[in-house]
Amino acid sequence: xxxxxxxxxxxxxxxxxxxxxxxxxxxxxxxxxxxxxxxxxxxxxxxxxxxxxxxxxxxxxxxxxxxxxxxxxxxxxxxxxxxxxxxxxxxxxxxxxxxxxxxxxxxxxxxx
Amino acid sequence: xxxxxxxxxxxxxxxxxxxxxxxxxxxxxxxxxxxxxxxxxxxxxxxxxxxxxxxxxxxxxxxxxxxxxxxxxxxxxxxxxxxxxxxxxxxxxxxxxxxxxxxxxxxxxxxxxx
Numbered sequence: 001x002x003x004x005x006x007x008x009x010x011x012x013x014x015x016x017x018x019x020x021x022x023x024x025x026x027x028x029x030x031x032x033x034x035x036x037x038x039x040x041x042x043x044x045x046x047x048x049x050x051x052x053x054x055x056x057x058x059x060x061x062x063x064x065x066x067x068x069x070x071x072x073x074x075x076x077x078x079x080x081x082x083x084x085x086x087x088x089x090x091x092x093x094x095x096x097x098x099x100x101x102x103x104x105x106x107x108x109x110x111x112x
Numbered sequence: 113x114x115x116x117x118x119x120x121x122x123x124x125x126x127x128x129x130x131x132x133x134x135x136x137x138x139x140x141x142x143x144x145x146x147x148x149x150x151x152x153x154x155x156x157x158x159x160x161x162x163x164x165x166x167x168x169x170x171x172x173x174x175x176x177x178x179x180x181x182x183x184x185x186x187x188x189x190x191x192x193x194x195x196x197x198x199x200x201x202x203x204x205x206x207x208x209x210x211x212x213x214x215x216x217x218x219x220x221x222x223x224x225x226x
Contacts, residue, residue, distance in 0.1 A: 033214070043203070043216040058213060090157060092214075100147065101214060103157035 002027045006091050006104035013081055013111055021076045021107050023091030029102075031094045032074040033058065034066065036087040037106075043090065049074055081111040114139040114206050116217035123222050125194045132179070133189040133220045135204035146187040147205040147214070148178065150198075157203075163187055194224045 004025045013019055025032065033048035035058075045058030049068040063085055065077040074093075078085060088108050092101040115138040125131040137146065148160040163171045163178045171178045179188040191198055204217040 035214075035216075040218075042218050043214075045213050048213065088155065092157075100159040100162055102159070103149075106155045106157075108155075 002102065004091055004093055004102045004104040006089075006107050008107060009105060010108050011110070013109070015082055015111055016080050019078050019081060019109075021078075021089060021091075021109070023074045023076065023104055024072050025074075025093040025102065026072065027093065027095075027102065028071065029093035029095055030071070031096065031101075032068070033092050033101075034064070034074070034076050035090045035092065036060065036085075037090065038087050046076070046089075081109075083111045085109065086111050114141070114144075114208060114213075114215045116204050116206055116215055118204055118217040118220050120220045121218070123220055124225055125191075125222065126225050127196060128193055130190060130192045131194055131222065133191070133202050133204075133222065135187045135189065135217060137185050137187060137204070137206045139185075139206060139208060141208035144206055144208040146178070146180070147207065148176070148187075148189045149203045149205065150200045151203065151219070152197075152200040160202075161189065191222075196224050196226060198222060199224045 007022045030051045034046040035043045037043045044060045047066040049055045091104040094101040117136045144165045146163045150158045161171050161173045161176045163180045170180050175192045177190045201219045203219045205214045207214050
């Protein structure tokens with residue numbers, strides 16, 4: 001089954017404790033991206049990757065890091081999480097820019 | 113910069129009736145794609161329909177159709193024969209064929225009444 005898998009689905013953590021949200025796709029997509037969804041602000045792009053070892057900043061990259069060492073995986077790293085990073089996070093992948101994006105199920109992160 | 117406007121924060125529709133969700137966009141790119149996604153209360157994002165800027169015909173996918181008016185920069189989603197399971201948030205998105213970003217609209221919350 002074609003899918004994008006995010007882990008964990010839910011996470012509560014404390015300020016400053018490094019965490020990683022994993023994202024993996026089994027469709028051999030080149031393009032992957034991360035979004036955060038906040039009430040009243042909709043979904044905003046954090047980072048994206050066009051291919052292995054190619055990443056770039058989206059609209060709200062501050063406080064986040066990513067890596068793309070292999071095609072299927074695109075982890076999101078919060079080196080020192082803060083409460084304003086409490087949000088619902090989505091990973092997505094697609095073949096190209098004009099094909100549908102497949103979204104993961106979302107990760108609900110709470111930073112206290 | 114691209115922008116999506118969805119002017120209806122919330123909509124109600126009676127079960128089995130059709131409903132139109134509005135979406136207007138702004139882009140200076142000649143080539144782009146428009147997407148609609150559904151987000152039920154469980155949170156996942158579900159792809160509904162895609163329209164390319166050069167597509168001559170309006171896209172259709174089952175009960176979903178896209179009323180694409182390029183000159184007006186509008187891409188309204190039409191859901192025919194609404195079902196209770198259609199109750200969800202609906203997002204209109206634009207993506208240009210050169211850029212890397214999906215730009216999301218603020219969404220419309222649709223409630224289907226029995």
